[in-house]
Amino acid sequence: MEITNVLVANRGEIARRVFATCRRMGIATTAVYSDADANSPHVAEADSAVRLPGNAPGETYLRVELIIEAALAAGADAIHPGYGFLSENAGFAKAVQEAGLIWIGPPVAAIEQMGSKVEAKKMMDAAGVPVLKQLDPAEVTAEVLPVLIKASAGGGGRGMRVVREVADLAAQLEAAQREAESAFGDPTVFCERYLETGRHIEVQVMADTHGAVWAVGERECSIQRRHQKVVEEAPSPLVEKIDGMRERLFTAARLAAEAIGYEGAGTVEFLADERGDFFFLEMNTRLQVEHPVTEQVTGLDLVRLQLQVAAGRPLPARQPGLRGHSIEVRLYAEDPAQDWQPQSGPVFRLDIPGATGEFTVLTEPGVRLDTGVVDGSQVGVHYDPMLSKVISYAETRDEAAHLLASALQRAKIHGLVTNRDLLVRVLRHPAFLAGDTDTAFFATHGLEKLSAPLISEGDEKLSIVAAALSDAAANRAAARIGAGLPSGWRNLPSQPQAKSYESRISGKHEIRYRLTRAGLVVDGFDGLELIEATPDSVTLTVPGDRGRVRRRFEIARYGDLVTIDSPLGPVAVKHLPRFEDPADQVAEGSLLAPMPGAVIRLGAQAGDRVEKGQPILWLEAMKMEHTIAAPAAGILAELNVVAGQQVEVGAVLAVVHSEDQE
Missing domain, CATH: 3.30.700 (Glycoprotein, Type 4 Pilin)
Structure with a gap:
């Protein structure tokens, strides 16, 4: 099979990433875009682009029939799903193939088998891969707490909740189901025992249609917020220090891939402890956000391999070894000091000094930038607030950390609050430099300290x-x-x-x-x-x-x-201004909308007495729920919204009169 024109059924950074490899291979590119993304860089860079009317993912990037119609209209002969959206949707993969198009991804059966995390764990257990026992939410008792609620059909932190009290289980289940339905179109969730201080280790696999299965290398992605990865690196500092762990991980990953007849790029994720024991979490039947760190330490272009495997070509005869160290951070438009509050608005400037490559494998120590925004881009409320991935590559881990921290501190990021200061503090933290990274990193070392401004x-x-x-x-x-x-x-x-x-x-x-x-x-x-x-x-x-x-x-x-x-x-x-307009003044105790969004629930009514931190309402934006809480104990003097109402950023949602005001 020959691939001549690839449509990427995605947006932003991952669309640009796939397009970059396609250009290097002489393959034409087709973009799809929502109305909110009409001026996105990925649209401008494609050879052709097709509009998907609407803004929300459910109207646009999650519409199977619209994506396939776009590919046929633009003359594309293959579809790459990127990550998120429809990337792990077996129905989409099947529809692509039934339309006579090449699916750049694993077999439909493999996606189906891994698409349900519930069934995937049973299959991995049978294949000899270590797994954590799955729990029925209806049977969770205080003895097994804490537990983690997870969406069966997706990842990326959507539909995830940690539950520490049985009394909270029902409400958290409902919230997780709503998020899972919104993000993946499937509200199914399940529970498993929550390990407070585990290490998140994953193995990149690549398999062709001729029977070859590579375990390309491992990554460590333990530093997370809201169960979403923030810092990723290869190789894993934990695996590096435990004899034999890499071989055991690679064996388990290959067993997982072979058990489902896997083809293409995929990731087998494990939760490990400090002794080197590990348990299967899930298999992502797609390219991962953090794939650049594996590219850097192997010299491989994983998207190129995806395209070659989809075209029926075998993997190279020899699998490359590892070289040096690579660290990736996800630069988000969010405020970690305010409960990771996502931001929206213009990016006036994004300049990472010293970045020597974009969407390409570095051959010398340096910094690579994979970004979905450019100067003048708008960050909206419909999609994830990740701006860019900034990746360093060096001979040693210490050098890679210092190089990346320096580039981020000197970066010009104008227009939005970001997590840049947090990332720099993490990269320079003694525990990080010592390789002591687990999923409780922020809790252990104090989010307040880590998110403090870099400048005195x-x-x-x-x-x-x-x-x-x-x-x-x-x-x-x-x-x-x-x-x-x-x-x-x-x-x-x-x-x-x-x-x-x-x-x-x-x-x-x-x-x-x-x-x-x-x-x-x-x-x-x-x-x-x-x-x-x-x-x-x-x-x-x-x-x-x-x-x-x-x-x-x-x-x-x-x-x-x-x-x-x-x-x-x-x-x-x-x-x-020298003289403030009285109309611009906001009453003390006002709760302002941090972003445009929809009010989905109310937690109190006007006239109620509230405590500091008590939820007043929940706002849905950027595919997640955000709690708007009382800033102080007092009386809810005003409630200016109702459930279902759309609000703009800066709108006064409610006013709390504190006890001092009373």
Whole structure:
């Protein structure tokens, strides 16, 4: 079979990833896109693109008939499902083949067998693969707690809940079923014993249609939030230190693949303990998000192998060995300090300094960027908030960690709150560098500390001073008269000039400064010397215990958003007007919508007494449920929404009058 045109039944980063390999192989590409994705980079990069009317996944990327019609209309002869959406849907794979198209994935029967995690575990047990016992939710008792509820038809953390109290089981089951139905179209869930401090180890397998089955290498993906992976690496530090564990893992993975007659790329996931014992979790019958780290340590292009296997070609005669170390982090538009609250809005700029490759295997130590967004992209509420995958490759694990942390700290990420600071702190944490990573990493080491800003309070204030001086330079440059004069120039002493900013981290700042014959004078700072100030950058010398140090700050503006980047760390502030419009003021105790979404449930009514942290309502956005809780104990004075209502970001959902206000 010859593949000449591939439609990717997906969006964003994974669509761009598949397209990149197709271009290197001389294969034409076809994109599909929802209305929300009309201006997405993956649409612009494809040779042809077909619109899927609507926004939500259920209207677009989950519509089997629309995807196949798009492929036929564009002249595609093969479909690659990417990951998520329909990638593990046996009905979709079957429909693709019945339409006379090449399915770039495993056999339909293999997807069916692994599609139900309930049945998959029974099959793996019979094949001799170690498994954890499955529990019937109706029979869960206090003795077996905690348990993990999991969606049978999917992954990625959707439909997952940890239950520690029997009284919470029913409500958590309902919530997990709703999420599973929304994400995968199947509400089936099951339970298993929850291991608090397990290690998540997975094996990449690749099999052809001629009987060859490779266990390509293992990855460790133990650092997770909400059961979704955040940091992934290859090889696994746990496997590296336990004699014989890699061989046992590879044997179990090959047994799993052979038991279902697997073909193509897949991943067998295990939960391991510190002794090296492991248990089968699931088999993902698709390419994984974290596949780049395996590509880096093997030199393989896994998408290329997928295409070759789908075309009927055998795997190469020799399987490559491992080389060096690779670490991947998922850069999300979310606020870890606020219960991982997802963000939506524009990405004004995304620049990872030192990135030497994009969607390609690095042959020298460096940083690779696989991203679904570019400068000017919009992050909406309909899909996962992952912006990019940033991947380092080096000879050693320590070097890979330091390289990646440095690139992330120096990155210019303008427009949205992200988990960048958390990622850098994880990569530099002594426990991570020692290889002590398990699924309780955030709980063990404190999410509050790990999500704290990279920049210190004093350095943030200095950065805001630079923003004020840059703003003054921008005002002078825009002036029609006297543009060449120093800002605030007087021939007599004058009052300081003042500019006000608000930081999401530290609140409001008023910068008061004067430019005098003797130089720059800033309230609260002694000895600052201004070297240069332009609309785009400011250079200062700063006194210290051991002498003066020159600092350069780069400044960018997007409306009232001001970003300041320097080696001290990134800062983003809102420039406040001199006079605040009363209409813009929000009452104390107001609960604002953190993103556009739909109110799916109410937890209290107006007039109720509420406790701090008590759920007031639940908002559904980005395929997950988000709890909006009372900020303090008091009275729910206002409730401005009803179940089923759509709300915009910033809308006042409710107002809680605290006990102090009362």
